[in-house]
Amino acid sequence: MIDLYYTPTPNGLKIKLFLEEIGLPYRTVPVDIGKGEQFEPAFLTISPNNKIPAIVDHDPLDKGSPLSVFESGAILLYLANKTGRLIPADERGRMVVLQWLFWQTSGLGPMAGQNGHFNIYASEKVPYAIERYTRETRRLYGVLDKHLAGREFIAGEYSIADIASYPWIVPHRGHGQTLTDFPHLHRWFETIRARPATIRAYEGVEDSYSKSGGGLSEEARKILFGQGAAARER
Incomplete structure (x- = not known):
């Protein structure tokens, strides 16, 4: 089982696309980045850059403890290697x-x-x-x-x-x-x-670009675009 820490941004949707394409069992764990949930200590242990997406693989190939991966490119490469799908063998x-x-x-x-x-x-x-x-x-x-x-x-x-x-x-x-x-x-x-x-x-995914200001509240704007290094120390 894969836990997908997710917000429907382009980077988040990359991982959902892969999981849907391959049919791997996964559980979506929503992360409300407009409320600052990406800065919570529990999430930072999985994604130290306080960004989505991130995954936790509860059945890694080495059969060890659950394995967390952050950064969308690294996640795609990890999942492709794990499944042997959507990446050439040669x-x-x-x-x-x-x-x-x-x-x-x-x-x-x-x-x-x-x-x-x-x-x-x-x-x-x-x-x-x-x-x-x-x-x-x-x-x-x-x-x-x-x-x-x-x-x-x-x-x-x-x-x-x-x-x-x-x-x-x-x-x-x-x-x-x-x-x-x-x-x-x-x-x-x-x-x-x-x-x-x-x-x-993409079912139910809303195009935030169609809204003025991306549909963000002022508080969400401050959380998303006003954070510095100190925010990661919460």
Whole structure:
């Protein structure tokens, strides 16, 4: 059994997508990041960076004590290795998946995240930041679009590289992007959106980017964006 510490953000949804795709038994443990539950001491023992998602695997391959994993890219890689699914067995195919997994965690996610923050969540508009991150998000969409020409999925077969990237393309409108500008990316996106596991993972998930200010209260905004190192010492 996997315990998934979860909020329906793009990074949280990555892990839910994997678990739904594979059919691994899991239990969702909601973490209300708007109320600061990510700073609770019990959660910090699992995710010391006070971020979701995180998992606890109660049946690790080594048959030892429950194993906790944080950081969405590390979780996807751990689960793929555990199950032998959604990652190629051959070295060359595996490296393709890992390169694009790390591309997402170091590029697409952070840049699109800053894009969403300054476009939607920031209490004041900063034109330079909005332009800079919107432009960089568009560049990254272009990189993926070019790579997908002639490929159904990022590494040929559906893999954790696709699962990592898809949730960061879902909020494209909030990120100031038009998917039809990227025909290969658009085709890939619609293919994944139609998968039964994707439909299950996104059931009931609300698009916070459709709301002014992301639908955050002032208190939630302070908790999410006003915390420093001291918050982790709670």
